[in-house]
Amino acid sequence: MSQGWCEAPWRTRLLRRARVPAALLAPLAGLSPRWAELRDDLTHWAGVRKEASAAEWRRATSSYAVLVYHRFAGELKPGQERIDIAPRRFRRQLRLLRALGFRPLPLDELLAFHRGELNALPRRRFAITVDDAIADAVEPLREAASLSPQLFVPTAELGGSAHWIDGEPVAGWEEVRALAAAGVAIGSHTRHHRRLSQLGAAERDVELVGSLAELREQVPGASAVIAYPNGDHDDAVCGAAAAAGYEAAFTTEKGRNDAATDRYRLRRVSVHGADGALAVLWKVLTGEALPAWWPRRSRSKSR
Ligand SMILES: [Zn+2]
Known part of the structure; x- marks a missing residue:
């Protein structure tokens, strides 16, 4: 998942900003591919945030x-x-x-x-x-x-x-x-x-x-x-x-x-x-x- 920040709709961006833990969505991920996708998205961006320098994070999310x-x-x-x-x-x-x-x-x-x-x-x-x-x-x-x-x-x-x-x-x-x-x-x-x-x-x-x-x-x-x-x-x-x-x-x-x-x-x-x-x-x-x-x-x- 190397897509830019704005490829996702606003709701997803909001959840990323709010740092909603992906684990929270784990029980829902089995219900539909959409929930699984959201869980993967939040996992991905939590990882990016962890790895990135402050400047890199600012650029990725600007x-x-x-x-x-x-x-x-x-x-x-x-x-x-x-x-x-x-x-x-x-x-x-x-x-x-x-x-x-x-x-x-x-x-x-x-x-x-x-x-x-x-x-x-x-x-x-x-x-x-x-x-x-x-x-x-x-x-x-x-x-x-x-x-x-x-x-x-x-x-x-x-x-x-x-x-x-x-x-x-x-x-x-x-x-x-x-x-x-x-x-x-x-x-x-x-x-x-x-x-x-x-x-x-x-x-x-x-x-x-x-x-x-x-x-x-x-x-x-x-x-x-x-x-x-x-x-x-x-x-x-x-x-x-x-x-x-x-x-x-x-x-x-x-x-x-x-x-x-x-x-x-x-x-x-x-x-x-x-x-x-x-x-x-x-x-x-x-x-x-x-x-x-x-x-x-x-x-x-x-x-
Ligand atoms: Zn025109």
Whole structure:
């Protein structure tokens, strides 16, 4: 079992943190493979904790969550309920996280952590990412610039309309440059927002390499990071992203990230239009979607 800390769901991580003795689960292990798996997991991590130096343990158990947003209109058009959030709601979410001691993780620290230059991260670190560069994201991003958000732009679609989201207007390079100047990290979302795993190698590489070149030309100081459109990726896509010169890549697989997470498969959790501040707190803590028992507000109250 050489998997990273965050491969397991939050419940398991909590039991590891609480140092629940594996022996306690021994009587249950015979009941089902799940209990046996949990017992083995706790045994494994208790062993790791015993063997590891303090610094090694801190590195193995350091992790962070990444939120992903798209639109900031709060219109909740049919089909956009999961990707559109009212700016007021976004501000409330950030206020609560801040009040509870959560601090943004700037991209350079995130990369340094994965490279091993930064051994561990303080607790309660999270990153804000926004995909697509839809025009209504510009103002909320500018307001939140001190929280080191990251914006992923489809470089050949800027100033046009988003063929992948109902033709919504996409911000232009001027706006993207202004955001960069305000402190927003700008990364790539390919050139045309196409599903990379479905392209031939040549086309895929043009999307990856071309977009990074355009980004560097248009935004001095742009970051060599990418968010795969629709989160779509496979081994070939991840390899091509690395070969194109990207340092890291974000998917839409849920979960938190730790030092063992493949940095070309970084996990993110999406914030939906109806998510209140507590829902976002849950997502930041666990990196996971809301559980089935979560009390959901009705649409009419969601603004
Ligand atoms: Zn996108």
